[in-house]
Amino acid sequence: MSGNVFRLLRLSAALLLCSCSLVSYQPLETIDKIDPDSGYRLGSRFGQSEDDTLLVLAFSGGGSRAAAFGYGVLEQLNRQQVEIGGRRQSLLESTDLVYGVSGGSVLAAYYSLHGKDSIPAFEKRFLKQNFQRQVAGQVFSLANMPRLTSPQFGRSDLVQEQFEAALFGQTTFGDLEKRRKGPFAVISATDMSLGSRFDFVQEYFDPMCLNLAKLPIARAVAASSAVPLVFSPITLNNNGGRCGYRPPAHLQAPSKSQDGEGRLQDETRKEYLRQIEAYTDGGKRPFIHLLDGGLTDNLALRGLLDGTVVHPQALLQRSLAENRLKRVVLISVNAQNQAGSPIDQSADVPGFKPVLDAVVNVPIDRNSQESLRQVRAYADQWNAKLPVGGGAPRVYFVSLQLRDLPPSVLKEQVLNISTSFRLLPSEVNALKQAAAVLLRTSPEYRRLLDDLSATPDNSPMPADLQAAATVSAALGNDGADGNAAASAASAPAAE
16 A cells, blocks of 8 residues: 555656646747737827717726725716717716726726626626635645646736636737727736836837737736735746837937926936836846736826826827817726724734735835825816816816725725725625715816716715715815815715
8 A cells, every 4th residue: 555655646746747847938929020000009099089088097906995996986987977079978988098007907907898898797707706715726726736836837827817717718908909898908017127117008018029919818917916925926028129129219309398397208208218128138038027016006197197208199199289178087096995003002023914014005105195196286287277268178187095085984994995806795885885975075076077067976875974975075175175075965865
């Protein structure tokens, strides 16, 4: 018997080693020549709108909490009917561009692919499923042990497979380009070596001589969601230098204006150019490794800010110059939590987890606040320069943050939802409710609806939020006129 056991162990070891040798990185298809007029390109879509209103959504990181909060916003936009360009439709159907990082990338990619059909499908297929348990089951499965022992296969590869099984199947960015039903989506990750944002658009793949159209959507989402230490980095091959790539001339040309704004734009272009050039020599960097997009841009706003500089030939600039746009709307969906911590109640040295949380979250929070300030300043400066009588579009910046909920049981509940890929049904419902409350109490959102002559959705607000929302509105919601929010809060309470 002992001899049989020994032979069995020896056979298992041999099979394990054999399996490891068979599991290797599968490179993405290369391209021999750059075609600036084809592919999944942001430059050709940036600012494109079929009507006079450009609507952009930005979904933050935050695991399933972020996905559920963003989904709640989509539900509200789907309920809000408006008339734009002579056509009556929902704000959900009017969205032109969506950015997403980490947990927000899951929703952004699915919404881009399926459009209005995302409701209620996304909730059923992802939010109400225990995705975290599904991934853990694959990680600890004996069947996957041989693959996970390979140095070229990691936990995030299993996450990709689960995203394929739950949401995306084998769809690629080529499918997203040709048959998406929703807005153009920009999914962002973080280049582990450069410490910079990496967008899944063809402009980032040109210097690497790679065809983004062949990349599975699920792989991009897995990269954007690859939380350090929890999941492994996602790998991409790099064939830079083999397709005749040259950086666009506008990236090297100085701004016409050399005031403070012009110099800042030049620095942004130079920074982008340095990053792009880091991919042009595949001999030095034959592979790149990607981590969670929230590490560099947790609000998914940085890419939007940079896009106005990096893509000056984009349709947004042309639309502005031709006065075709009447309004530009940016809705930022920030699922940042504020979970209570007991470490300040004891002299004990904080353990590994709270230290790791601080190392990851503190810089993310600081960068997020800086991004919010920049976008708010840009919107305010633009609107302050609007000519009397029109002629230029107004910018509406609708900032939705869980931390801005009025004091309530709901606020305490959602701010204490951890960052993971698992939500209880009650937590999903709470986050959807939070989205409804924040939109209805947003003065900027109300101003947008007034501009569109749209009747706001005044469905009943929960009784425990009525009084708190009224107080919040009276305080002015970050200094803005709170009359609209007060009006929203005065709707009848739900029974």
